[in-house]
Amino acid sequence: xxxxxxxxxNRERFLSELFGLLRIPSVSSDPAHKxxxxxxxxxxxxxxxxxxxxxxxVFDTTGHPVVYAEKIIDPSLKTILVYGHYDVQPVDxxxxxxxxxxxxxIRDGAIYARGANDDKGxxxxxxxxxxxxxxxxxxxxxxxxxxxxxEEIGSPSLASWAEEHKxxxxxxxxxxxxxxxxxxxxxxxxxxxxxxxxxxxxxxxPNKDLHSGHYGGAVVNPLNALCRIVDGLIDxxxxxxxxxxxxxxxxxxxxxxxxxxxxxxxxxxxxxFLDIPEVDGEKGYTTPERTGIRPCLDVNGIWGGFTxxxxxxxxxxxxxxxxxxxxVPNQDWRRIAELFAKHIESHVxxxxxxxxxxxxxxxxxxxPISSPAYQAASKAIQEVYGIEPVPSRGGGSIPIxxxxxxxxxxDPLLIGFGLERDTIHSPNxxxxxxxxxxxxxxxxxxxxxx
Amino acid sequence: xxxxxxxxxNRERFLSELFGLLRIPSVSSDPAHKxxxxxxxxxxxxxxxxxxxxxxxVFDTTGHPVVYAEKIIDPSLKTILVYGHYDVQPVDxxxxxxxxxxxxxIRDGAIYARGANDDKGxxxxxxxxxxxxxxxxxxxxxxxxxxxxxEEIGSPSLASWAEEHKxxxxxxxxxxxxxxxxxxxxxxxxxxxxxxxxxxxxxxxPNKDLHSGHYGGAVVNPLNALCRIVDGLIDxxxxxxxxxxxxxxxxxxxxxxxxxxxxxxxxxxxxxFLDIPEVDGEKGYTTPERTGIRPCLDVNGIWGGFTxxxxxxxxxxxxxxxxxxxxVPNQDWRRIAELFAKHIESHVxxxxxxxxxxxxxxxxxxxPISSPAYQAASKAIQEVYGIEPVPSRGGGSIPIxxxxxxxxxxDPLLIGFGLERDTIHSPNxxxxxxxxxxxxxxxxxxxxxx
Numbered sequence: 001x002x003x004x005x006x007x008x009x010n011r012e013r014f015l016s017e018l019f020g021l022l023r024i025p026s027v028s029s030d031p032a033h034k035x036x037x038x039x040x041x042x043x044x045x046x047x048x049x050x051x052x053x054x055x056x057x058v059f060d061t062t063g064h065p066v067v068y069a070e071k072i073i074d075p076s077l078k079t080i081l082v083y084g085h086y087d088v089q090p091v092d093x094x095x096x097x098x099x100x101x102x103x104x105x106i107r108d109g110a111i112y113a114r115g116a117n118d119d120k121g122x123x124x125x126x127x128x129x130x131x132x133x134x135x136x137x138x139x140x141x142x143x144x145x146x147x148x149x150x151e152e153i154g155s156p157s158l159a160s161w162a163e164e165h166k167x168x169x170x171x172x173x174x175x176x177x178x179x180x181x182x183x184x185x186x187x188x189x190x191x192x193x194x195x196x197x198x199x200x201x202x203x204x205x206p207n208k209d210l211h212s213g214h215y216g217g218a219v220v221n222p223l224n225a226l227c228r229i230v231d232g233l234i235d236x237x238x239x240x241x242x243x244x245x246x247x248x249x250x251x252x253x254x255x256x257x258x259x260x261x262x263x264x265x266x267x268x269x270x271x272x273f274l275d276i277p278e279v280d281g282e283k284g285y286t287t288p289e290r291t292g293i294r295p296c297l298d299v300n301g302i303w304g305g306f307t308x309x310x311x312x313x314x315x316x317x318x319x320x321x322x323x324x325x326x327x328v329p330n331q332d333w334r335r336i337a338e339l340f341a342k343h344i345e346s347h348v349x350x351x352x353x354x355x356x357x358x359x360x361x362x363x364x365x366x367x368p369i370s371s372p373a374y375q376a377a378s379k380a381i382q383e384v385y386g387i388e389p390v391p392s393r394g395g396g397s398i399p400i401x402x403x404x405x406x407x408x409x410x411d412p413l414l415i416g417f418g419l420e421r422d423t424i425h426s427p428n429x430x431x432x433x434x435x436x437x438x439x440x441x442x443x444x445x446x447x448x449x450x
Numbered sequence: 451x452x453x454x455x456x457x458x459x460n461r462e463r464f465l466s467e468l469f470g471l472l473r474i475p476s477v478s479s480d481p482a483h484k485x486x487x488x489x490x491x492x493x494x495x496x497x498x499x500x501x502x503x504x505x506x507x508v509f510d511t512t513g514h515p516v517v518y519a520e521k522i523i524d525p526s527l528k529t530i531l532v533y534g535h536y537d538v539q540p541v542d543x544x545x546x547x548x549x550x551x552x553x554x555x556i557r558d559g560a561i562y563a564r565g566a567n568d569d570k571g572x573x574x575x576x577x578x579x580x581x582x583x584x585x586x587x588x589x590x591x592x593x594x595x596x597x598x599x600x601e602e603i604g605s606p607s608l609a610s611w612a613e614e615h616k617x618x619x620x621x622x623x624x625x626x627x628x629x630x631x632x633x634x635x636x637x638x639x640x641x642x643x644x645x646x647x648x649x650x651x652x653x654x655x656p657n658k659d660l661h662s663g664h665y666g667g668a669v670v671n672p673l674n675a676l677c678r679i680v681d682g683l684i685d686x687x688x689x690x691x692x693x694x695x696x697x698x699x700x701x702x703x704x705x706x707x708x709x710x711x712x713x714x715x716x717x718x719x720x721x722x723f724l725d726i727p728e729v730d731g732e733k734g735y736t737t738p739e740r741t742g743i744r745p746c747l748d749v750n751g752i753w754g755g756f757t758x759x760x761x762x763x764x765x766x767x768x769x770x771x772x773x774x775x776x777x778v779p780n781q782d783w784r785r786i787a788e789l790f791a792k793h794i795e796s797h798v799x800x801x802x803x804x805x806x807x808x809x810x811x812x813x814x815x816x817x818p819i820s821s822p823a824y825q826a827a828s829k830a831i832q833e834v835y836g837i838e839p840v841p842s843r844g845g846g847s848i849p850i851x852x853x854x855x856x857x858x859x860x861d862p863l864l865i866g867f868g869l870e871r872d873t874i875h876s877p878n879x880x881x882x883x884x885x886x887x888x889x890x891x892x893x894x895x896x897x898x899x900x
Contacts, residue, residue, distance in 0.1 A: 194663060196663070196763070198761045198763070205724075205726060206724040206725065206726055207724060207725035207726075208724075208873055208876050208877075209873075209875065209876040209877075210724070210876075211846060211874060211875050212748045212750060212774060212776070213643075213644060213646070213776060213844070213846025213847050214630070214741060214844070214846050214870075215724075215741060216741065216746040216747075216748045216774075216776050217731045217732060217740040217741050217744055217745070217746030217748075217776065218729055218731045218737045218738075218740040218741045218746075219724060219726060219729060219731075220726070220728070220729070220730045220731075221748045221749060223680075223748075223749035223750070223751070223752050223771075224680065224681075224684065224747075224748065224749050226677070226752075227676070227677040227678075227680035227681045227749065227752070228681045230673075230674065230677035230681075231674075231677045231678045231680075231681035231682075232681075234674065274655075274656040274657060274658075274660070274665075274669060275656065275657035276655060276656055276657075276669060276670070276801055276802075277800075277801060277802075277803065278670070278800045278801045279668055279669060279670070279801060280670045280799070280800040280801040281667045281668050281669075281670075282667065287668045288668075290667040290668040291664065291665060291666065291667050291668045294667055295667070296666045296667030296668075297666075297674075298662045298666045298667075298671045298673070298674065298763075298765055299671060299673035299674050299677065299755065300662060300673070300755050300756050300761070300762060300763055300764050300765075301673070301754070301755035301756040301757045301758075301762070301764075301766075302673050302676075302677070302752055302753065302754055302755060302757075302769070303752065303753045303754075303757040304751070304752055304753075305749065305750050305751035305752060305772070306750050306751040306772060307751045307752070307753040307770070307772075308479070308540070308542075308751075309479065310479045310603055310809070311479075311603065311604060311648045311750070311772060311774070311809040311810065312479070312539065312540070312750060312751070312772075312875070313646070313648070313748075313750055313774055313846075313847075313875070314750050314751075314875060314876075315748055315750075316751075319752070320757070321673075322755070322756060322757075322761065322762075324662060324666075324761070324763055326662065326663060326666050326667065349730070350727075350728045350730040351726055351727060351728045351729060351730040352726075352727075353727065359760070359761040360761060394663075394664075396661060396663030396664050397663050
């Protein structure tokens with residue numbers, strides 16, 4: 001029996017179980033939902049046991065609980081660890097939802113609910129593919145699940161929990177469906193994500209707000225100084241000027257760039273979608289390369305002085321900016337934080353003082369296209385979609401995956417079945433039933449070819 | 451009876467009347483205080499009538515009301531028009547005030563309140579000097595008062611109101627106390643002020659806030675673009691790069707620079723007072739010259755993106771800056787606004803759009819040291835302080851005075867009794883009682899010698 005046939009025979013039950021999960025408002029950022037997190041975790045262990053896990057437990061962490069489950073059939077076989085998360089984003093602005101976020105409903109071939117895609121819907125596919133393998137005697141690997149409840153708040157507890165339980169989690173590959181593919185007609189596999197270093201700088205000038213008439217021209221203005229510092233971080237060619245910043249950047253071969261370039265990309269449509277007159281960035285790279293394989297630096301927030309209505313002629317005492325850098329393999333986020341601080345400290349404009357603070361960060365990661373896991377996923381997806389998936393590089397970060405990679409010494413493989421249209425994190429999150437079905441089929445075939 | 455004796459005899463009443471004025475939160479930039487502006491204007495007409503004005507009225511304008519008062523004793527005598535303003539700056543950041551901004555209090559020989567100096571305290575000295583002259587039969591000039599409620603927002607209504615009422619306001623000299631002197635032991639008379647052009651720029655990028663992971667590096671970030679624009683406005687030598695900006699700047703002769711250089715100035719003390727490591731500004735000029743005779747450009751406020759606690763990886767749709775330029779004779783503020791806009795428009799970074807708005811402005815002005823009014827003021831101040839006042843050039847701007855000068859064909863004379871320590875426009879604005887007293891004495895003597 002194929003996964004497709006198994007789904008057809010069990011469709012109503014599958015959807016009823018998924019809807020049961022979606023009805024639990026497991027919003028991790030809101031303390032009011034603490035009990036819902038446990039309820040959701042317990043429901044997942046029930047589903048995993050029913051699917052065939054020998055063991056399925058809710059583990060306490062310093063934050064929300066994690067769900068662990070496994071079915072070990074032979075320690076000498078390869079072990080796959082499925083990672084997912086059962087927590088969801090807040091639902092505001094609630095008034096923009098066409099149906100209740102925690103009352104799932106099917107419209108136009110898609111499930112609408114908070115978490116329909118991210119990541120309850122996508123994690124659920126893995127539970128059902130696992131059930132299919134077990135019940136049909138097709139399981140040929142040891143399979144483990146780790147489903148966390150804090151992904152949407154930056155996974156503050158998982159890394160230390162995983163470190164303590166690394167024997168339990170030991171695996172050959174971390175399998176994840178928590179991303180999108182380019183399109184239903186352009187299946188893709190995410191073979192890397194960027195890392196992140198998030199900094200803040202504070203520029204201090206005079207010890208009191210000054211009247212710009214009395215002091216303007218003679219006292220260095222922290223706002224002007226901040227702009228000078230920020231502007232100096234990127235040169236006219238879009239290169240980051242921080243000394244040593246590119247030292248560890250993995251430069252892709254021409255062949256690899258060509259392979260990544262196969263992913264269809266329509267620059268005019270991109271500009272129209274964002275309503276921008278032009279794109280711009282690091283010289284010598286295309287737009288998808290600029291977000292996929294190259295690091296970047298962005299001011300995420302800036303403030304200082306008088307920002308109300310009207311006009312006030314002030315030279316303020318301080319100016320602030322939040323600045324983040326997206327990193328690529330093999331940049332180490334902590335080293336980049338140090339280089340950033342060193343750069344700023346050696347470029348302080350005359351007349352002001354500067355304080356640099358590190359917020360947080362995480363490393364990026366890559367999975368080689370030539371690896372058996374990538375190849376198995378590629379073959380599986382090609383069989384289901386009838387098209388060879390293109391490798392893509394996500395510009396965003398799932399910092400916990402880079403940490404899990406280091407702790408478990410296993411590569412993550414990201415096969416996501418979400419689409420842009422699903423508007424995760426926004427009102428009316430949805431997940432196409434066709435993608436739900438094809439996702440389960442692809443996962444089942446991955447186990448066949450890996 | 452001298453002014454000093456009159457003050458001694460009436461000290462409690464003077465302070466109680468002034469405190470009554472200071473308790474009215476006449477913040478002109480905040481629409482919520484519209485009624486307070488009227489209340490303050492009415493209180494001033496009451497005070498002027500009690501002081502001896504034959505006529506004292508609140509006039510409506512297109513904005514906040516103006517107070518006009520007069521006592522004409524003989525049309526053939528010289529007429530002095532006292533200019534002042536009763537509106538005050540906002541009080542933010544309120545948490546830095548040691549006492550409530552609108553609950554005046556005397557500490558260490560100074561009055562602490564918003565407006566204690568700028569300009570309720572200083573205007574009030576003129577009302578009391580006028581009262582002294584009238585009640586002691588010493589008035590030898592026609593005396594008029596114009597007290598406006600929009601100085602802190604750039605006097606948008608006064609010029610056209612003055613144009614309509616120029617016969618009413620006709621005078622030989624415009625007498626103003628709205629500035630500082632160099633020090634209690636270095637009295638000075640302001641013989642020129644800088645002009646002002648106040649602009650705002652808005653940089654627009656994508657039509658929605660973007661996730662900096664997905665788009666960072668490929669989409670131009672309005673915050674980075676804004677920093678680039680601002681940084682480009684001043685070169686490494688501190689020169690403003692706007693084409694044509696310096697065309698009309700009056701370059702002072704070596705002799706004039708030497709005369710102005712006589713005003714004592716202690717750079718170490720200046721740096722210590724402001725707690726700054728260094729001063730910096732336009733190359734080739736001293737610190738007093740940079741604020742006195744040279745134009746400058748300052749960012750007065752900047753904002754955009756995520757400015758709360760913690761970190762958010764956003765590329766925002768817009769970024770904003772308020773930028774003002776201080777001008778010197780003979781720069782025309784409207785021409786400078788045009789040149790600024792033209793410069794920005796021809797320096798828009800690729801990938802963003804920029805909107806430039808003019809807030810307001812005014813021209814600078816100069817009064818000759820040889821004029822009878824300057825000489826009378828000099829004699830008066832020397833008598834009170836025991837030291838000949840030095841001529842100084844104020845870095846600040848009272849743009850309306852340049853306009854009033856043109857409308858009324860009368861020079862403004864600026865005898866200010868504020869001190870640096872008063873921190874006008876900042877928290878804990880204050881006004882020394884000793885300066886309040888000496889100010890009234892100097893004003894009374896000015897009438898004697900003019």
